[in-house]
Amino acid sequence: MFVGETGIRRIVQRSCELTRAAKNGDARAEGGIDLPTLQRYINFWYSVSLDLFGGEISSNAAEYFACGLKGRANEKKYDDHKALEGAYAMPVPEDGRLRDSAVPLRNAMNEILRDAYIDDNQRGLDLWNKTIAEHGLDFRLALPSRRFNRRIGLYADLRFSPDGEPLAPEEFALRSDDWLPSDADRAYVGSLMRPIHEPGRMANWIAAPTKGIDGKPLSFEYVRLA
Numbered sequence: 001m002f003v004g005e006t007g008i009r010r011i012v013q014r015s016c017e018l019t020r021a022a023k024n025g026d027a028r029a030e031g032g033i034d035l036p037t038l039q040r041y042i043n044f045w046y047s048v049s050l051d052l053f054g055g056e057i058s059s060n061a062a063e064y065f066a067c068g069l070k071g072r073a074n075e076k077k078y079d080d081h082k083a084l085e086g087a088y089a090m091p092v093p094e095d096g097r098l099r100d101s102a103v104p105l106r107n108a109m110n111e112i113l114r115d116a117y118i119d120d121n122q123r124g125l126d127l128w129n130k131t132i133a134e135h136g137l138d139f140r141l142a143l144p145s146r147r148f149n150r151r152i153g154l155y156a157d158l159r160f161s162p163d164g165e166p167l168a169p170e171e172f173a174l175r176s177d178d179w180l181p182s183d184a185d186r187a188y189v190g191s192l193m194r195p196i197h198e199p200g201r202m203a204n205w206i207a208a209p210t211k212g213i214d215g216k217p218l219s220f221e222y223v224r225l226a
Contacts, residue, residue: 013131015038053110056108125143
């Protein structure tokens with residue numbers, strides 16, 4: 001998480017710098033990645049990452065936890081280490097609506113782990129927003145709802161807005177380019193991906209790190225290319 005958090009923070013910083021430098025306030029005009037595009041990529045990668053935890057209600061997760069093959073983050077904060085008591089409240093789709101359901105803890109273990117992952121993501125996002133605020137820009141990045149753009153679990157066959165509101169499939173299709181990277185976004189970002197070999201020099205779309213590895217100067221020749 002630290003590597004991704006600091007790397008994206010450098011991109012956010014550079015986006016802010018170029019946004020302020022551009023006459024039209026668009027970082028793309030200065031060869032950078034604008035903040036709205038970063039938000040769309042966050043929406044995509046965050047939502048597909050949530051799928052990696054599996055379904056919200058899972059008998060496999062319950063069995064793996066019982067066998068000691070799956071555990072909770074920060075287990076020491078729990079009193080019932082066998083997770084035999086209690087339930088996890090989650091909204092479950094039913095007849096086109098979301099209904100609150102109490103799921104036995106072991107069966108909700110994937111969702112409990114997803115909660116911890118979401119908390120980690122939010123901490124990183126808070127740091128990125130702090131960088132944006134330090135540059136005086138009126139923009140805030142946000143995590144979309146855990147129901148948004150899902151392909152696995154309870155919400156896989158449904159469509160939701162980034163705020164978690166149910167949508168008709170056709171409405172989601174009409175607005176998907178507002179929320180997820182479009183073909184044009186991918187083409188633009190791809191056009192920026194050019195190698196930089198000169199020591200101490202960064203691509204225009206990312207800020208330099210605050211310090212070099214092992215205290216070395218940024219211009220240190222860490223890698224020598226034959």
